[in-house]
Amino acid sequence: MKKLFTLIVLSTxxxxxxxxxxxxxxxxxxxANGNFFIRDSIIGAANIPQYDRQLFGSDVWMTLNYxxxxxxxxxxxxxxxxxxxxxxxxxxxxxxxxxWYAKKKFNKLGVSAGYLYDxxxxxxxxxxxxxxxxxxxxxxxxxxxTYDLTPNISAKVFTGxxxxxxxxxxxILRGAAFDGYFSLSDSTYFSLAPGIGxxxxxxxxxxxxxIVTAISGYLPEDQSKPRFNTYAATVYNTLTYKNFSxxxxxxxxxxxxFFDPFAERxxxxxxxxxxxxxxxxxxxxxxxLSWATKGFGINVEAKRTQNFDFRTNPLLRLNFGLMNFLPxxxxxxxxxxxxxxxxxxxFLGEQAFLADIRYAPSRKLQFLVNGSYIDDLNGNLLxxxxxxEIIFKKKRKYTLTGGLQRxxxxxxxxxxxxxxxxxxxxxxxxxxxxKMKKRKAVRFEFQYMNVNTNSKGEKTxxxxxxxxxVEFSIAPHWTFTVSDMYNANPGKASPKDENGEGIKAHYPxxxxxxTYKNSRFSLSYVKQVEGIVCTGGICRLEPAFSxxxxxxxxxx
Amino acid sequence: MKKFNTFFASLAALxxxxxxxxxxxxxxxxxxxxxxxxxxxxxxxxxxxxxxNCPAGAxxxxxxxxxxxxxVISIAYHSPPFLVAPLSxxxxxxxxxxxxxxxxLIGESIGKPSAAINRVQFADEQRxxxxxxxxxxxxxxxxxxxxxxxxxxxxxxxxxxxxxxxIRVTGTPQGTxxxxxxxxxxxxxxxxxxxxxxxxQEIEDYxxxxxxxxxxxxxxxxxxxxxxxxxxxxxSKTFTFTLPTNEEDPKVPWVAENCEIVAFVTNAAGTVEQAxxxxxxx
Numbered sequence: 001m002k003k004l005f006t007l008i009v010l011s012t013x014x015x016x017x018x019x020x021x022x023x024x025x026x027x028x029x030x031x032a033n034g035n036f037f038i039r040d041s042i043i044g045a046a047n048i049p050q051y052d053r054q055l056f057g058s059d060v061w062m063t064l065n066y067x068x069x070x071x072x073x074x075x076x077x078x079x080x081x082x083x084x085x086x087x088x089x090x091x092x093x094x095x096x097x098x099x100w101y102a103k104k105k106f107n108k109l110g111v112s113a114g115y116l117y118d119x120x121x122x123x124x125x126x127x128x129x130x131x132x133x134x135x136x137x138x139x140x141x142x143x144x145x146t147y148d149l150t151p152n153i154s155a156k157v158f159t160g161x162x163x164x165x166x167x168x169x170x171x172i173l174r175g176a177a178f179d180g181y182f183s184l185s186d187s188t189y190f191s192l193a194p195g196i197g198x199x200x201x202x203x204x205x206x207x208x209x210x211i212v213t214a215i216s217g218y219l220p221e222d223q224s225k226p227r228f229n230t231y232a233a234t235v236y237n238t239l240t241y242k243n244f245s246x247x248x249x250x251x252x253x254x255x256x257x258f259f260d261p262f263a264e265r266x267x268x269x270x271x272x273x274x275x276x277x278x279x280x281x282x283x284x285x286x287x288x289l290s291w292a293t294k295g296f297g298i299n300v301e302a303k304r305t306q307n308f309d310f311r312t313n314p315l316l317r318l319n320f321g322l323m324n325f326l327p328x329x330x331x332x333x334x335x336x337x338x339x340x341x342x343x344x345x346x347f348l349g350e351q352a353f354l355a356d357i358r359y360a361p362s363r364k365l366q367f368l369v370n371g372s373y374i375d376d377l378n379g380n381l382l383x384x385x386x387x388x389e390i391i392f393k394k395k396r397k398y399t400l401t402g403g404l405q406r407x408x409x410x411x412x413x414x415x416x417x418x419x420x421x422x423x424x425x426x427x428x429x430x431x432x433x434x435k436m437k438k439r440k441a442v443r444f445e446f447q448y449m450n451v452n453t454n455s456k457g458e459k460t461x462x463x464x465x466x467x468x469x470v471e472f473s474i475a476p477h478w479t480f481t482v483s484d485m486y487n488a489n490p491g492k493a494s495p496k497d498e499n500g501e502g503i504k505a506h507y508p509x510x511x512x513x514x515t516y517k518n519s520r521f522s523l524s525y526v527k528q529v530e531g532i533v534c535t536g537g538i539c540r541l542e543p544a545f546s547x548x549x550x551x552x553x554x555x556x
Numbered sequence: 557m558k559k560f561n562t563f564f565a566s567l568a569a570l571x572x573x574x575x576x577x578x579x580x581x582x583x584x585x586x587x588x589x590x591x592x593x594x595x596x597x598x599x600x601x602x603x604x605x606x607x608x609n610c611p612a613g614a615x616x617x618x619x620x621x622x623x624x625x626x627x628v629i630s631i632a633y634h635s636p637p638f639l640v641a642p643l644s645x646x647x648x649x650x651x652x653x654x655x656x657x658x659x660x661l662i663g664e665s666i667g668k669p670s671a672a673i674n675r676v677q678f679a680d681e682q683r684x685x686x687x688x689x690x691x692x693x694x695x696x697x698x699x700x701x702x703x704x705x706x707x708x709x710x711x712x713x714x715x716x717x718x719x720x721x722x723i724r725v726t727g728t729p730q731g732t733x734x735x736x737x738x739x740x741x742x743x744x745x746x747x748x749x750x751x752x753x754x755x756x757q758e759i760e761d762y763x764x765x766x767x768x769x770x771x772x773x774x775x776x777x778x779x780x781x782x783x784x785x786x787x788x789x790x791x792s793k794t795f796t797f798t799l800p801t802n803e804e805d806p807k808v809p810w811v812a813e814n815c816e817i818v819a820f821v822t823n824a825a826g827t828v829e830q831a832x833x834x835x836x837x838x
Contacts, residue, residue: 047637049664089638090666090683208583210680213694216585217619226583259690261755265612268619273612274755277690317688418608418756 028064029555031132035084036548042495043505044530045546049091050084057082057091061098061132075100078166085135086165088542092135096166099139110146115139115163118156120177120197123325124251124284125232125310128162133533134540136319139163140173153180162312162323169312169321170204193238200231201323207313211257214315215277219266224279230256232282232310232324245290251308253282258309259317260348277314282307286327299356303329306377309347319540329354330372331387333405336467336485337427337447338387341409342532349377366391368403376413381422384408401431411461414532415541423460424452439475444468445483451491462529463491463502479513485529505529519554588623588697594730595704597696598820598831599630600658600672602665602685604639605646608755609689611762613669616689618765620696627700629818629831631744632766635659639668643751643758649807650748650767657776658768659685674699674828705733706785708832710819714812719799721836723772725819726792729785735824737785738778741795743769743836747814769808769815772797778822799836812836 035057037050050057058081065074078098086092101114117139119127128140142160149155157176161168177197184190203211203226211226236249260278267273283306290299303326311321326345329352333339352374360366368389374382389403405427411420429447436442449465469483487494490502497503511524528545599617603610620628634640634650635658642649659665662672663684670685673695677684686692706727713722725739744766752762772795773779782791802810813836820831 087666090664206680210691210694212583212585213697214690216588217616217623217693223585225585228580228583261609267615268622270615270618271611273615275609275612275689315688315691412756416608416755418753419758 022069024066024068026064026066027556028062030063030552031059031061031554032552033059034550036550038547040527040544040546042503043507043527043546044495044544045527048084048089048543050082051546054082054091057084059083059085059132059135063099071102071104073100073102080135083135085133088540094166098137098166099163108148110144112144112146113142115141116144116158116160118144118158119325120175120199121195121234121236121249121251122247122286122327124249124286124308124327125197125234125253125324126173126175126199127323127325129325134319136322137163137165138322141168142173149178152182153178155179162321164312164321170207171312172202172204173199173312173323174202175199189242191238191240193240194235195237196233196235198231198233199323200229201310201312203228203313207315210315211277215257218276219268222265222276224257224277226257226277226279226314227255230254230310243291243293246287247289248287249284251282251284251286253308253310255279255281256314258307258311258314258348262348280307282310284308284326295360295362297356297358301327301329301352301354303327303350303352304377305346305348305350307348329374330383330385331356331370333387335427335429335431335445335447336469336483337449337465338405338429340449340465340531341407341414341423341425343372343374343383343385343409344414344532346376346382346413350382351375351377364393364395380410381408382410382413396435398435399431399433401433402429404428415461421452421454421460426450441473441475443471443473445471454492459489459491461491461493462487463494464489477515479511479515481509481511481513483510484508487529518556519552522549522551524549524551590624590627591697591700593701593703594707595700595702596627596629596708596831597624597674597699598818598828599628599692599696600662600675601630601632602635602659602668602670603632604634604668605643605650605750605752606639606641607668608753610639610669611752611754611759613671613689614765616692617671620693624696624700628696629820629833630766631742631768631818632764633658633768635665643753645751645758645760648748648750648764648809650764651807652768652770654771654776655768661776675822676827704730704830705737705823706730706791706821706830708819708821708830710817710832710834712817712834712836712838714836716812716837719801719812721797721799721817723795723797723817723819724792725781725795725832726790727781727785727821727830728790729787731785732787733785736783737781737824737829738775738822739773739781739793739819740776740778740822741772741817741819743772743797743799743815744818745769745808745810745815747811748809766816767808769810770797772817777826781821 037055039046039051045051060079061076063076075097076099079095080092083092099115103112117128128138130137140160141163144156144158146154146156155178159174161172179195182192215223232253234249234251239246257277257279261275263276263278264272264274265276286303288301305326310324312323313321328345330343355371357369370387372385376382386406392400407425409423411417411423427447427449431445433443447467451460451464454460465485466488467485471481473479485507487505490504494502507527507529509526511522514521525548526545530544533540533542601613617630633655635655636651640651662675665685667687670687671692672684675684678695706729709726711724746765748764749761750764752759781793799812800810815836816833818833821829823829
């Protein structure tokens with residue numbers, strides 16, 4: 001009887017599933033942010049249009065997707081009103097169709113057109129991606145063809161131009177890649193996933209004219225020869241054997257002109273200055289090695305970067321026009337103080353190592369040690385980090401997390417602050433999650449940051465901090481948090497009062513989150529100190545924030 | 557084995573296809589041409605003593621004056637609030653509220669150094685202020701190639717006892733235009749030795765030049781100079797400005813021998829048609 005019942009259920013599911021494939025499927029998502037700006041000149045949240053006069057800004061992304069018999073189309077409406085995402089010290093207003101695409105697979109051939117996200121290998125030579133917190137949207141506006149050469153080898157080619165807000169770059173991109181997967185007969189113990197990719201960028205006549213004009217003003221010894229076409233190639237492979245995995249990638253970029261902020265430029269008048277268009281070949285070597293077994297895992301990474309600032313136009317700066325993605329070599333920390341100093345990836349020269357060791361002797365106890373070591377190509381220290389974590393879980397009762405972080409941070413390079421000493425921090429932290437009855441939980445979080453004193457006896461950067469957070473959640477709907485980041489011992493960069501003394505400022509935050517089915521709403525009051533914000537491995541210097549934030553995230 | 561052969565055959569084809577078209581004509585860097593349009597371009601630079609990239613911007617503009625002699629005039633605004641606070645060893649304070657007002661009038665700079673070249677918002681830019689130094693020359697040359705609506709001259713008469721300078725600005729139209737033109741006159745000072753941050757050091761004896769001190773005319777967007785221009789019919793305007801002493805305004809030296817007057821005419825669209833400068837004491 002039991003077997004008959006199971007058979008009926010399975011048959012019904014199968015029939016229902018087949019019927020579903022003949023039906024159109026429509027879905028989408030909404031992400032909307034609203035910011036109410038409150039001027040606070042003490043923390044530096046002022047003299048920006050939003051704080052001075054606009055008072056309100058918003059960002060909206062609404063996506064609709066339609067699928068029917070293997071054919072997919074989608075579009076996304078983007079709207080930015082007085083937005084501070086594109087440029088944190090400016091205001092951006094625009095709206096329109098931010099993305100559309102159509103794709104279909106015919107037997108072995110796949111065709112995609114529109115705004116496409118994709119990458120080759122780990123993204124070192126090419127990555128078209130989106131990061132909304134930094135308003136990075138570098139989709140390729142063009143065509144992509146994929147073809148399954150064999151069940152184990154696929155190929156793709158693509159061409160188009162990079163999206164730039166509601167416009168496109170003038171440069172034309174074209175690329176191709178082969179990806180394979182091979183395993184030893186039916187064995188699941190050993191596999192290889194090799195790949196090779198190439199990409200080329202052709203500058204427009206207008207871009208070249210701008211570059212040539214800029215170079216023509218240099219003295220002859222500083223002039224480089226720009227080229228219309230730049231090529232990059234990469235080979236990569238993932239080898240997996242039982243618990244062991246090894247990824248390696250080597251990328252090369254042909255000679256091209258790029259902006260080098262450290263290159264010396266002879267001026268017609270006066271002393272030499274820094275920053276000019278330079279030229280050279282680029283190379284990245286990257287590898288990760290990991291081994292994991294029950295209760296133990298180790299991961300090490302190494303990367304060497306040389307001259308790999310690869311953009312649609314060499315005259316673009318910051319995060320604009322980037323065609324690729326270099327893997328970050330420092331841990332993405334989550335606590336407010338452990339995440340304060342982030343090592344921004346250096347495109348022109350970096351050699352780095354990262355190691356992660358995890359050990360869990362039981363279900364109750366876990367240990368983690370993470371280390372980062374980043375230098376420039378001349379061996380100058382850029383970043384060091386040791387991060388330790390211990391997690392103790394009492395089943396259905398509480399989870400206690402604690403540890404210590406040590407950082408050495410080259411602010412001369414990362415903050416472009418000449419003649420400043422490295423910032424050295426110690427950050428002990430603790431996080432306690434207590435599970436209460438009736439689906440309630442409370443979490444306490446506490447960190448303390450101690451920074452070094454410079455040769456003049458001043459605390460470096462903003463000095464010492466305390467951060468505390470209390471979070472109360474009522475599953476499945478409500479979460480409330482209150483936190484405060486307190487500049488306990490102000491430093492050189494802290495705001496000053498009229499006597500020149502550092503202000504012990506508070507940076508409070510309060511959040512309410514409400515989740516209902518596929519939607520999440522939040523309302524937050526935020527005072528945020530200026531700093532580097534990193535998301536998805538990409539970083540940017542952000543000014544202070546003061547005000548209310550509302551967000552809505554929904555899928556349908 | 558067959559799969560590997562297929563993979564490597566594809567790989568070889570890919571390499572051949574991609575790199576078979578690597579040859580291209582090398583780009584020639586041309587000699588800089590010096591147009592003879594009579595145009596004098598105004599470069600307004602947003603700068604600051606704590607801005608480590610600003611010495612490069614200032615040096616680049618001085619280089620333009622060598623490349624295009626007599627055709628480039630610059631004003632340096634130390635516009636609050638970013639990167640302009642005096643350094644601990646600074647003797648002077650170059651900040652001016654009027655500089656911030658002008659910054660916002662032109663279009664709110666977002667980085668330092670930034671330059672407005674004749675206050676034109678160029679086609680590839682999202683704002684009038686251009687914050688990439690290597691783009692400035694191209695835009696400068698673009699403006700130098702345009703024929704100005706008028707030529708401009710300044711005559712200064714300085715009274716060393718009263719520190720009063722009589723400024724006469726004369727415009728000679730090069731055509732007939734039925735639109736309004738506005739005149740802005742500013743006082744700058746040169747040769748001020750005071751610290752400046754550079755990319756990897758603090759330069760103690762940096763020479764600050766063309767630093768904006770004050771507006772002579774009333775309106776930040778310029779006073780009405782002419783409601784229309786008729787070819788060869790001169791238009792002029794006279795101002796009187798008294799240079800403060802250093803005791804009256806200790807933030808800057810106010811050395812008369814180092815001060816200069818810059819005048820520029822903007823059209824109804826707000827872009828600069830022509831500029832001129834003259835020392836307070838010739």
